[in-house]
Amino acid sequence: MDAPISVDRFRFLLFSFKEKLWVKPLSLCVLSIAAVFASKLADGTALAEHLPKVDQSSVETLLSIMASSMLVIATFSAGTMVSAYASASRSSTPRSVSLIISDDASQNALSTFVGAFIFSVVAITASINNFFEDAGIFLLFCLTCLVFVIVILTFIRWVDSVARLGRVGSTVQKVEDAAMRAINHRLSTPRLGGKPQPNSVKEQGGDPSKYQTLTTDSIGYVQMVDMAKVQAWAEERDTQVHIAMLPGQFCTPDKPLCYIESFKPKNSEDDSSSKASDKSALLSAFQIGSERSFEADPRYGLVVLSEIASRALSPSVNDPGTAISILGSYARLFIQWAHKEKCDDIGDIKYDKVTVPDMSTADMFDDAFTGLARDGASMIEVSIRIQKTLDAIAKTSNDDICKAATKHAKEAYERSMKALIHDGDKEMLSAVVNSLNNKRS
Structure with missing residues (x-):
């Protein structure tokens, strides 16, 4: 350690x-x-x-x-x-x-x-x-x-x-670059270098007979998980550690940071105080702070881009061009993330004593498109661009991304049809959606 x-x-x-x-x-x-x-x-x-x-x-x-x-x-x-x-x-x-x-x-x-x-x-x-x-x-x-x-x-x-x-344009570019770096880093080290996490871990994580849990009194965002430190800790105690919270997730005392299989304390005495000391050593591998980090959290860049788009679409700003520009950023980021499946296949497992859950593609789409589709539903130019962007993303070979993009395209269309007032705008949007669906089929 x-x-x-x-x-x-x-x-x-x-x-x-x-x-x-x-x-x-x-x-x-x-x-x-x-x-x-x-x-x-x-x-x-x-x-x-x-x-x-x-x-x-x-x-x-x-x-x-x-x-x-x-x-x-x-x-x-x-x-x-x-x-x-x-x-x-x-x-x-x-x-x-x-x-x-x-x-x-x-x-x-x-x-x-x-x-x-x-x-x-x-x-x-x-x-x-x-x-x-x-x-x-x-x-x-x-x-x-x-x-x-x-x-x-x-x-x-x-x-x-x-x-x-x-300036807004320069800020958008900086956020996109930060999100792209985080995505590329996550693609180069799938699951932070750990092993895939079995579904049984989450289901049995609350079972004290199967796993012990590691919690913290700190309240904030997980900024980084020092995987090398977790691996060294697990090797010293001949156990397996299952990470429960990825960088970017909000932790509270009731949420476990990880699950630990039965382990032998580093000290010879197998008592509760020794195990508590060992858990404290493992806790130091988790960096927790009041704010999220762009470098270790690909979702944070998507959230910040969504916030910029929502502010641009507010009545006080009324700048749909910025929202359309951010949709272009989303297309580049998600098409890059579509390589995840390929990288998972070739990714080396650096830490065989640590399992890490996959980052949820559905959550990434929620971070990016939910707020933008809500705030841009009444603007025909934004609504059309959302459909075209999601259609381009859905054409990638990644099944999870295709499913999430199709779901959000449908939801964005329903929002827009309720928010648009002019019948001509509704007809235009329907024509665009029908055309995209016909090309896809």
Whole structure:
């Protein structure tokens, strides 16, 4: 259980750090300070005799210009990013803000500006106090020119991206990309790398004679399951662990996180306290938080896209074009998910002591289409596009996806026929549905 950090946890922590705005600026600050003092290494070496001499005052002038300008630009970039976060919360959904915060272009720009400011302040302080000799001054001059070039290129790139930061279209694309990454990761490791879970586990899970249950006092969403840690725990105790809650599901004290077959405690004494200690060790493999995670939960991206579409279809916004764009995102995501059946066949089982339930395709369709079909039922253009999108998804070779798409297409049609007022719109929708059904048959 005390093994090095697993790939699953490292991936989760890496994504968590990307959502924190202070990580990259702090890293660049440390790197900037190290770069200043690295210039001192040239003094007193054989290389110093061959380097040209640079006037110290000219370097200090460049550093002074950088110090006075970078703080203003860094403050401006931070204010722009905060405005973009507020705009994303108002125009799309607050659940998308974490993706905008993790935007690489904005974080790199802010980090570069803050790092350049720290570099210039530390360098000019060292230079004024005659910390460097001629060789050190030359290297400091070269570093200053390099920092100027990096700042200019970063600023140009950042200006191009800041115009789209927080806009609905850009936010939709970021959410779709996050959902696609989660889907591809789940396809590459079906059932999180565990074995298929028998149907008898869920039926007999409440039977104490067959399984023991692991629960937690924490209330929140399962953000990650460290499968390597669960596997190591099960191997040490020669047992089988059956995962009951996947990332994205809401857990409460009455819901088991997993079922455990009869096991031998790690300690020699087989008593209740020893088993309780062992269960506590297993509990640490489950990361539980107040919010869902995009990286480990493919359904979360679908939910957030649905929220953006519902807000776009509200009377105060009245933007059916955004909802239609999101339907295109759903087509790409679900057609990609249709490869699930093929990947399940070829997927390697990494953790033979752990069984994991399959993610419900029906639940994914509920997350994506229920709210959109409800809110767009009275708009003929949205209703037609829903039917065409679901028809395209239903043509995949995955039976579960075909069944779910057909079910939601029927429900969306019934909603629209009740919500549409104009008879011509009803006739148009019926004609489209009949045409799609005839082509499918």
